[in-house]
Amino acid sequence: MIEIVVVVMVLAGTVLSLISSLGFLRLPDVYTRSHAATKSITLGILFILLSTFLYFMFVHNQVSVRLLLGIIFVFLTAPVTGHLIARSAYRFGVKPAGITDELAADLEREKRKTAESSQA
Amino acid sequence: MTMQILLNLLVAMIWMLLHDKWSMLTFVIGFILGAFIIFSMRRFFPTPFYGRKLWSLAKLVGLFSLELFVSSAVVSWQIIRPRLNIEPGIFKMKTRMRTEWELSMLANLMTLTPGSVVMEIAPDEGIMYVHAMDVPSMKKSILRTRDRFEDAIIEVMR
Numbered sequence: 001m002i003e004i005v006v007v008v009m010v011l012a013g014t015v016l017s018l019i020s021s022l023g024f025l026r027l028p029d030v031y032t033r034s035h036a037a038t039k040s041i042t043l044g045i046l047f048i049l050l051s052t053f054l055y056f057m058f059v060h061n062q063v064s065v066r067l068l069l070g071i072i073f074v075f076l077t078a079p080v081t082g083h084l085i086a087r088s089a090y091r092f093g094v095k096p097a098g099i100t101d102e103l104a105a106d107l108e109r110e111k112r113k114t115a116e117s118s119q120a
Numbered sequence: 121m122t123m124q125i126l127l128n129l130l131v132a133m134i135w136m137l138l139h140d141k142w143s144m145l146t147f148v149i150g151f152i153l154g155a156f157i158i159f160s161m162r163r164f165f166p167t168p169f170y171g172r173k174l175w176s177l178a179k180l181v182g183l184f185s186l187e188l189f190v191s192s193a194v195v196s197w198q199i200i201r202p203r204l205n206i207e208p209g210i211f212k213m214k215t216r217m218r219t220e221w222e223l224s225m226l227a228n229l230m231t232l233t234p235g236s237v238v239m240e241i242a243p244d245e246g247i248m249y250v251h252a253m254d255v256p257s258m259k260k261s262i263l264r265t266r267d268r269f270e271d272a273i274i275e276v277m278r
Contacts, residue, residue: 023199039234043192063144079231100209103249
């Protein structure tokens with residue numbers, strides 16, 4: 001019984017990872033690609049590690065806390081990298097693909113303000 | 121609250137020493153026992169029992185996993201659709217979070233739910249700049265997610 005659950009979860013994780021790599025190829029720019037690269041993958045990793053944990057717990061009677069810690073660390077680090085990649089790309093001047101961009105004007109104003117205060 | 125958690129860990133540790141069995145199961149039993157002892161002596165602590173915070177933390181985790189599933193499905197569908205029909209963009213979002221812990225928690229959670237990446241934060245004005253994968257269809261759901269997360273975070277942190 002538990003094997004079926006584990007197989008389904010591993011399969012779901014694999015499919016999610018496949019979809020995110022597909023998104024990595026298909027999406028138009030850095031920002032949308034960082035969506036695919038950092039997040040659908042986290043759910044895939046969650047599924048795979050959790051099913052491994054369940055398998056070892058129920059079949060081999062071994063509670064492996066390392067797997068749970070792995071999930072926690074992936075979930076702590078993935079959003080930070082995604083945020084940093086998007087942020088530094090924007091500050092480098094990479095143009096986003098869409099039309100709506102409410103950040104550009106505010107960032108420009110902020111830059112001018114810091115430039116003025118450093119001159120004075 | 122930190123004091124209570126440390127005490128609870130100490131009780132679990134002593135339980136493990138008494139049994140001379142260094143396994144996960146002994147630790148969990150000791151921890152539950154310690155939680156029970158602290159709960160029954162909660163009147164003598166200056167702060168309320170930490171179980172309530174733990175419960176709201178569990179609720180936050182549950183809410184987060186639910187959002188993760190739902191929005192993962194939405195983003196996956198948009199990726200595998202034969203014709204890519206998305207309109208990405210960056211929009212402003214007001215937030216009620218003030219302290220650094222609350223801000224970074226909300227930003228991390230928002231970035232982890234697929235479909236939105238927090239790009240910049242202006243903490244003084246309480247504004248987050250969010251990059252969304254498809255602005256017209258997702259803006260409303262992202263704002264709703266933000267409201268839910270904010271309520272849950274306030275319950276945990278304050």
